[in-house]
Amino acid sequence: MSKVNIKQEESLSIKFTHQMKVGDHRRLDLYFFLPKEMGINPQSLDEEEYYHAAIAGRRSYYSSGLHLPLVQGRFISQKKRTVEEFRLYLNLFAYQFAVAIETDSKELAQVEDVEQFYPSLKDLSEIVTQLLKKFRRNEPSDPKWKHYFENADNYLSWFCEQRLLKLMSHAPRSSDYSEVVEEVINLCRSENGYRDSKNYNSSQTQSDPNRISNKMLLLRRLIQQGVVLKEEQKRLGVGLKKMTTGIATAFVMLVVSSLIIKAQGIFSGLTMALVFTLAVIYGFREIFKEDIRNALWRVIQKGRPRWSRILRDTTSQAMIAKQHVWIDFVKSKDLPEEIDEILKRRHSQNKLDADILHYGINSRIASKDFLAGYSTIQEQVNFSLAPFARYLERGKAKIYKEADGKISSDSVERRYQINLVLSLQEGRKPPQFARYKITMNRSTIVDISQSEMPDGIEAIGFEHDEEGASPSA
Template sequence: MSIIRVKQEETLSIKFIHQMKVGDNRRLDLYFFLPKEMGIGPHSLDEEEYYHSSITGRRSYYSTGLHLPLVQSRFISQKKRTVEEFRLYQNLFAYQFAVAIETDVKELAQIEDPAVFYADLKDLSELVTQLLKKFRRNEPSDPKWKSYFENADNYLSWFCEQQLLKLLSRAPRSSSYNETVEGVVELCRGERQHRDKRRYNSQQTQDDPNRISNKMLLLRRLIQQGVVLKDELKTLGTGLKKMTTGVATAVVMLVVSALIIKAQGVFSGLTIALVLTLAVIYGFREIFKEDIRNALWRFIQKGRPKWSRILRDTTSQTAIAKQLVWLDFMKTTELPDTVSNILKRRHSQNKIDAEVLHYGIHTRVTQKEFLTGYSTIQEQVNISLAPFARYLERGKAKIYKEQDGKISNDSVERRYQINMILAIKNGKEETKYARYKVTMNRSTIVDVSQSDLPDGVPVMD
């Protein structure tokens, strides 16, 4: 399995996923090369605003094999375990099951070929049926344990039904696959009957979309308990920024004071000319104070992390990992030599000026063992390119063609290509690299493809 997976997530976002174990020390850097014709740069995109609005992450415990009922063998020895351990194991399975189905559905929804879509839909419905059966086969009989099981079973049943119905509502239209559609619909009906039979939800709740949705959100939070890590984000450099403001103000006031003293020496007494001169001096002070402060802050902040994050276990409140996060625009001269060499491999027609947006995460995982049963944590980061799309031009051109004396035309869309270089370093190992090409237009990401690297550059596994 690759150290890190990069893939398209929905229409205008990219997701990368990687796992870390106890004691790992990992630095991950992502460089986006945005063509200047896109109009995106430090003058039009605020890094902090972009980070908080368009970069989202989810960090949780993880076990290999998302599509396997990992808790099955653990349920067999229930009598040897505490209620809390049972709940943790069950939550791990239920959470990973839900995430896996959600991921599969998103990938399946992007398939436009009916033959491929319905074949994959059939496989997915069979997988859902198999996993739910295996999960329910290990239902505990002890009332203390049963309530946790019923909460998870209720949510997984409803969630799978909703995801499959969502797929059917957006499925390519074709009458050739009615049998597959009927099979999926029958599975959804069976899950609804299963919940009715178990009396998981009152009739009043089932009839009100708002109530059933809010109840399922609550159940989702319950199964995330002990699995999803709590993150505490802190902005770095707050005190340093205040000091920078003070220094900038002091520098400006020093210049202003010198100009005032000089002006008083030129004009004798309080005259209109002196008053106007002082007004001009104070006006320039207000104009340049912010510019000097921002320039000084950018110089001091360059290369420094902007945020720190502590990941905690929600059950024990123990710190599991600490992270430092970077997000800033860079000059091409500031890029690492290897990244510059990778970029030189581009075809001549793609060698255009670009703004470089750098996103980095440095993670140090605790040396202490995780809770019993957990050995790995997984981080998923979703980077939205929607803020980029608003600066792009809509396609207005037309391509003309002649056939049998008739002239027709086709409208063409304007596409942009973003080069993306990923660098990852584990502990004292050498840094490994991967390069991707992201082709997008104003409304969607058209393609994400991996490109070859120059000889001699360590390639990511």
């Protein structure tokens, strides 16, 4: 699989996913080239607000494929496992199972072609059935372990049923695939009956959507325990920003004091003219103090990371990774030479002036203290493009055509194309690059396509899958 994967997550969001191993040092930069006509720039979009409101990430232990230690028997016998070890491996299996089904169902929800949707739905339901059977074959008999298994089993059964029902509720209509529809519905009924037979949920909980939803959210948090890494994020440059404010204030006061002394020399005594002059001076001080501070801060902050993040194992509290995060608007002259070369190869009609939003993340992975038996963590980061969409124009144009003397018209939507360039540097190796074209309108992402790299530019390559097939269906 590719070292970095970019996919559409929902109607107006994209997700990048990558894995990092023990001891890795990786710098990943994403450059969003936003055409000027979109109206998205430093004046209309605050980078930090966008970071907190529209960028969400999760970092967790990862194993390629769903043949995890729980299923494959990494331990020779259950007697050699502790309760804590069993719970950790159980949670890792359940968590990746849920993420895989969630990812595949979201991808399938974007498919509108009937002939592609229903065969894919059938494949997904078969995979769900197989994995649930595989999972349940490893049900422990020991009561002290059985409770953890039942929590995970309850959640996975409910979650798979919900994802399939959601797909069916938005499925394209077709009478040619009634058998597939019936199979999926039977699977959902079977899982519902299975939970009833196990008495996983009380009748009051099942009959109340709020109670069942909240219970499943709790179970989801329980299976994430020990798998999803704890994040400690710290804002950088707080002291430096205070110092910048002090310098700006001192500079403004120096100028203001000079003007006041000069005004007192011009006007003898306390007169209305002096009072008015002092009021004007203090008014300009309040106006320009903020501007000077912001200008000075932009110069000092340029190129500096905004946040630091420490990732810890939730069980042992051991530090797993350190990260630095950047988000800022950059100028074309500050781009790496390779990106300039990539953009030069665009078609002439795509060479539009653009504002460039940069997101960067630098990760240093610890060389020890991973969960026993695992050497990889996975990072998934979602970017919502909804804040971009609100600046876009709605389609108002019409295309006219004539046929047999009759004139008809079709409404057309206004589409915009965002160029996304990725830069990946691992350790001291030369950087690798990838370019994507994101076509979107005001309501959805229409298409994401990857472009080839020009000669002389190293494309982001593939990494060897050491543990087996991907969990994604």
